[in-house]
Amino acid sequence: MSDMAAQKAKLFGLLGLRALFEHDRAEFERVADLSRKDLDRAIRSLIDETKDEEAPSVLDEIQEIVQGTDNAGQAGYLLRQIQQVSLRKAQQLALLVPPISNSDEYIENSNRDDIRVSQREFPAGLIDGQQEVTRLAVMAILRRLPSYSAKFNFRIDNRELDALIEPDDSSSNLPVVVVETKSRLVDLGRIEQAMLQLKRNMKPFGQHAIGILLSGVVRPNFRLEGQNIFLLRYNIETNALDYEQFSAISTAVLGRESYQRSKRPNI
Amino acid sequence: MSTLAKHLNQPYGYSCQCWLAVDIANRFFNYTYRAWFSTELNPVGNGFSSNPLVIFEDLDKVVKTNDFNHGRVDQLKTRLCNWVLGSSLSPVRTANLISEIMSAPMPALRPQLWKIDLSNIHVSRIVNLGQFYNEYQLRDLVRQEIEVIAQ
Numbered sequence: 001m002s003d004m005a006a007q008k009a010k011l012f013g014l015l016g017l018r019a020l021f022e023h024d025r026a027e028f029e030r031v032a033d034l035s036r037k038d039l040d041r042a043i044r045s046l047i048d049e050t051k052d053e054e055a056p057s058v059l060d061e062i063q064e065i066v067q068g069t070d071n072a073g074q075a076g077y078l079l080r081q082i083q084q085v086s087l088r089k090a091q092q093l094a095l096l097v098p099p100i101s102n103s104d105e106y107i108e109n110s111n112r113d114d115i116r117v118s119q120r121e122f123p124a125g126l127i128d129g130q131q132e133v134t135r136l137a138v139m140a141i142l143r144r145l146p147s148y149s150a151k152f153n154f155r156i157d158n159r160e161l162d163a164l165i166e167p168d169d170s171s172s173n174l175p176v177v178v179v180e181t182k183s184r185l186v187d188l189g190r191i192e193q194a195m196l197q198l199k200r201n202m203k204p205f206g207q208h209a210i211g212i213l214l215s216g217v218v219r220p221n222f223r224l225e226g227q228n229i230f231l232l233r234y235n236i237e238t239n240a241l242d243y244e245q246f247s248a249i250s251t252a253v254l255g256r257e258s259y260q261r262s263k264r265p266n267i
Numbered sequence: 268m269s270t271l272a273k274h275l276n277q278p279y280g281y282s283c284q285c286w287l288a289v290d291i292a293n294r295f296f297n298y299t300y301r302a303w304f305s306t307e308l309n310p311v312g313n314g315f316s317s318n319p320l321v322i323f324e325d326l327d328k329v330v331k332t333n334d335f336n337h338g339r340v341d342q343l344k345t346r347l348c349n350w351v352l353g354s355s356l357s358p359v360r361t362a363n364l365i366s367e368i369m370s371a372p373m374p375a376l377r378p379q380l381w382k383i384d385l386s387n388i389h390v391s392r393i394v395n396l397g398q399f400y401n402e403y404q405l406r407d408l409v410r411q412e413i414e415v416i417a418q
């Protein structure tokens with residue numbers, strides 16, 4: 001009984017977070033580390049486990065508001081109401097759960113889970129020079145693409161992408177950006193080889209995906225033919241992207257006008 | 268090493284945390300802290316919601332005057348509940364922590380102002396950029412990287 005109340009408390013809390021994700025992304029990211037996919041997966045799994053009858057309709061309601069309301073202010077208000085009501089319900093249900101004993105074993109286990117998570121996400125000592133270039137450059141790219149988020153060493157179809165930059169709102173028409181980092185892109189044969197590899201990596205994301213070949217050393221005055229693959233030089237010493245090369249990428253991703261709006265100074 | 272100090276061109280980051288958040292992190296997250304920081308104590312370009320000094324001042328006043336009806340109290344408790352809900356803790360542990368947060372007395376919300384040494388933190392540990400220009404997130408801060416400069 002108390003386990004069921006705990007699961008329902010978590011379920012309604014996650015529904016509140018789901019509503020928060022839709023109406024206030026900045027606040028959501030301040031409080032939670034979940035992606036929308038993980039959040040949806042956790043909600044679905046708890047709905048299956050608890051067989052709760054109310055939760056699916058709350059989830060449907062959130063989706064209906066997001067998809068069906070043209071008025072952003074109204075949608076925001078409604079989602080905020082759902083967020084608050086869901087959290088209150090989670091809090092009420094939480095009060096029904098008797099405290100578990102603070103056994104050392106339990107605390108140790110919960111600690112161990114989190115250590116595993118942090119080791120997986122931040123492999124200390126395993127960051128090589130190339131990964132460092134990828135991460136630094138992607139940070140600089142994200143400064144100019146504020147509605148995007150990055151995943152590093154992303155695995156798909158038995159391939160590992162150096163970085164995948166995705167729009168936060170997956171229902172938007174914005175393209176995903178696949179990044180492939182090379183130590184040098186000077187030799188034409190190497191560039192061609194890198195392009196083929198990048199094209200293979202881009203395939204699962206459809207024809208609208210944008211590809212970036214990233215390197216600290218790029219053949220001077222060289223431009224790639226084609227509309228969706230770009231060379232990008234990143235200077236690790238000055239933390240600067242090649243302005244012209246990045247302008248072309250930004251235009252391809254956001255469109256010319258959006259780029260001007262999103263342009264922010266270097267960090 | 269490409270440190271955050273080099274990358275952001277600032278030696279320190281500043282963050283405001285409440286005692287209860289730190290205590291929960293100590294007990295259930297292996298003394299590992301999830302913190303938003305800015306590279307200035309009073310980043311005037313940020314909004315009040317991501318200004319460590321403003322948050323510290325507000326919370327300090329709220330706690331010292333026992334102003335339990337202040338909006339910050341509800342906001343902070345909601346944020347702590349959402350943090351716990353979005354974590355990998357089990358449903359029972361999550362529910363217990365929510366009860367604990369809701370019934371936490373005012374002194375548990377007393378703020379700490381942190382100075383984070385960015386010169387030993389690799390840039391790849393930044394996991395998020397915030398709503399404002401000078402707002403960054405780390406999820407794996409440890410005690411040795413933090414100095415409590417006011418509480």
